[in-house]
Amino acid sequence: xxxxxxxxxxxxxxxxxxxxxxxxxxxxxxxxxxxxxxxxxxxxxxxxxxxxxxxxxxxxxxxxxxxxxxxxxxxxxxxxxxxxxxxxxxxxxxxxxxxxxxxxxxxxxxxxxxxxxxxxxxxxxxxxxxxxxxxxxxxxxxxxxxxxxxxxxxxxxxxxxxxxxxxxxxxxxxxxxxxxxxxxxxxxxxxxxxxxxxxxxxxxxxxxxxxxxxxxxxxxxxxxxxxxxxxxxxxxxxxxxxxxxxxx
Amino acid sequence: xxxxxxxxxxxxxxxxxxxxxxxxxxxxxxxxxxxxxxxxxxxxxxxxxxxxxxxxxxxxxxxxxxxxxxxxxxxxxxxxxxxxxxxxxxxxxxxxxxxxxxxxxxxxxxxxxxxxxxxxxxxxxxxxxxxxxxxxxxxxxxxxxxxxxxxxxxxxxxxxxxxxxxxxxxxxxxxxxxxxxxxxxxxxxxxxxxxxxxxxxxxxxxxxxxxxxxxxxxxxxxxxxxxxxxxxxxxxxxxxxxxxxxxxxxxxxxxxxxxxxxxxx
Numbered sequence: 261x262x263x264x265x266x267x268x269x270x271x272x273x274x275x276x277x278x279x280x281x282x283x284x285x286x287x288x289x290x291x292x293x294x295x296x297x298x299x300x301x302x303x304x305x306x307x308x309x310x311x312x313x314x315x316x317x318x319x320x321x322x323x324x325x326x327x328x329x330x331x332x333x334x335x336x337x338x339x340x341x342x343x344x345x346x347x348x349x350x351x352x353x354x355x356x357x358x359x360x361x362x363x364x365x366x367x368x369x370x371x372x373x374x375x376x377x378x379x380x381x382x383x384x385x386x387x388x389x390x391x392x393x394x395x396x397x398x399x400x401x402x403x404x405x406x407x408x409x410x411x412x413x414x415x416x417x418x419x420x421x422x423x424x425x426x427x428x429x430x431x432x433x434x435x436x437x438x439x440x441x442x443x444x445x446x447x448x449x450x451x452x453x454x455x456x457x458x459x460x461x462x463x464x465x466x467x468x469x470x471x472x473x474x475x476x477x478x479x480x481x482x483x484x485x486x487x488x489x490x491x492x493x494x495x496x497x498x499x500x501x502x503x504x505x506x507x508x
Numbered sequence: 509x510x511x512x513x514x515x516x517x518x519x520x521x522x523x524x525x526x527x528x529x530x531x532x533x534x535x536x537x538x539x540x541x542x543x544x545x546x547x548x549x550x551x552x553x554x555x556x557x558x559x560x561x562x563x564x565x566x567x568x569x570x571x572x573x574x575x576x577x578x579x580x581x582x583x584x585x586x587x588x589x590x591x592x593x594x595x596x597x598x599x600x601x602x603x604x605x606x607x608x609x610x611x612x613x614x615x616x617x618x619x620x621x622x623x624x625x626x627x628x629x630x631x632x633x634x635x636x637x638x639x640x641x642x643x644x645x646x647x648x649x650x651x652x653x654x655x656x657x658x659x660x661x662x663x664x665x666x667x668x669x670x671x672x673x674x675x676x677x678x679x680x681x682x683x684x685x686x687x688x689x690x691x692x693x694x695x696x697x698x699x700x701x702x703x704x705x706x707x708x709x710x711x712x713x714x715x716x717x718x719x720x721x722x723x724x725x726x727x728x729x730x731x732x733x734x735x736x737x738x739x740x741x742x743x744x745x746x747x748x749x750x751x752x753x754x755x756x757x758x759x760x761x762x763x764x765x766x767x768x769x770x771x772x773x
Contacts, residue, residue, distance in 0.1 A: 316682060318681055318682070337683075339678060343679040345693070345697070346698070347698065356693065357683045408683075
């Protein structure tokens with residue numbers, strides 16, 4: 261068994277609005293292991309993104325706890341939209357997180373630029389985001405996140421704003437990057453095939469309030485890329501199981 | 509940038525675009541010349557009384573007389589100085605208020621209805637009050653110019669700031685940014701275009717404030733010339749001042765537009 265990286269224990273979260281209280285998450289238990297790629301699927305509006313906000317510390321649970329394996333574990337968050345700053349070049353966008361966290365040194369800068377080189381963006385370093393395609397922008401956003409050297413990546417539907425072809429290609433590429441950098445990741449998505457093609461395990465959530473319905477191992481070798489997984493027989497089996505779990 | 513044609517059809521297309529552009533420019537000049545010509549002709553042929561409506565040649569000689577007796581630059585300089593001061597101060601203070609209101613959401617909620625009322629209020633209604641408070645001098649006129657441009661700048665810039673904040677707040681929070689960092693790295697750079705738009709609006713507003721200020725209280729300036737000319741029935745002088753105003757206002761607007769183009773690049 262691998263070692264635990266992050267653990268949610270009996271987490272509940274209630275939202276307050278003027279008209280009342282909404283229970284978004286109820287008694288959620290979830291563990292992420294070192295080096296694992298976990299996907300979370302669930303009906304839309306079930307609170308998948310809220311789970312990431314809880315892990316990130318943007319929200320505090322009403323009860324229960326979020327525990328990390330060690331003090332100072334670094335998290336990286338990748339959003340549905342790239343949110344690149346229009347007034348900055350690609351390379352200065354990539355350095356944004358380091359700047360904000362006062363971690364911009366000669367070394368960290370070189371590391372961030374090396375990531376741009378490694379993943380084929382070096383010739384676009386001086387470009388403005390408006391000059392890039394949607395897929396490339398999202399890749400820059402990923403490198404902005406990776407530049408912070410996170411131990412755990414939180415991916416919040418990072419491909420859903422892209423067209424289908426770009427989405428398949430980019431998820432393949434992002435998978436390679438994340439595996440290549442030996443990161444652990446949690447991917448939130450509403451796309452079952454995306455979850456099965458990328459993750460080691462898929463957590464299926466119920467409709468709101470979100471609860472863990474089922475944890476399904478995809479059982480692919482870690483070095484098999486998402487596009488190849490899609491053509492494997494067990495892909496359809498996993499897809500069907502998750503599909504059935506998601507039915508109300 | 510020089511456009512070069514890639515094919516015969518493309519060359520034709522480029523020719524058509526250039527021809528259209530030429531037609532527009534020539535038509536603009538034709539409209540102005542036609543207007544001046546009709547005006548002059550109407551005065552010469554006594555279609556109307558040139559004493560009341562003046563004529564281009566009379567306007568021209570009025571300007572020449574002002575130039576000859578040395579008062580042209582005094583009046584132009586006075587009005588220009590007041591306007592530029594009012595415009596710069598109004599924009600600066602407006603932007604400052606916008607920053608303050610962005611920084612303090614509670615204050616923003618409290619101030620919201622006041623901003624709406626102040627924005628709707630014709631600020632020149634405060635003219636007589638300003639004269640009593642500040643005195644019958646240039647200061648009152650400048651403050652008028654400031655007041656007229658201040659509120660609209662605040663509202664425009666604040667809205668720009670808020671739009672940028674909505675957009676990128678989540679990203680900055682996931683990166684662990686402080687409020688100051690959100691402001692300096694995202695909101696302020698993103699707000700520059702709005703600041704420039706505000707400049708474009710307030711440059712026109714400041715002219716309104718200053719000219720009305722000069723109507724109420726002044727010893728020099730184009731507004732003064734217009735009021736004086738009206739009182740002594742020198743309509744040539746009034747028309748001459750308005751013509752100079754047109755040129756100055758246009759120049760200042762294009763200067764800001766030029767600045768905008770530079771910044772956006």
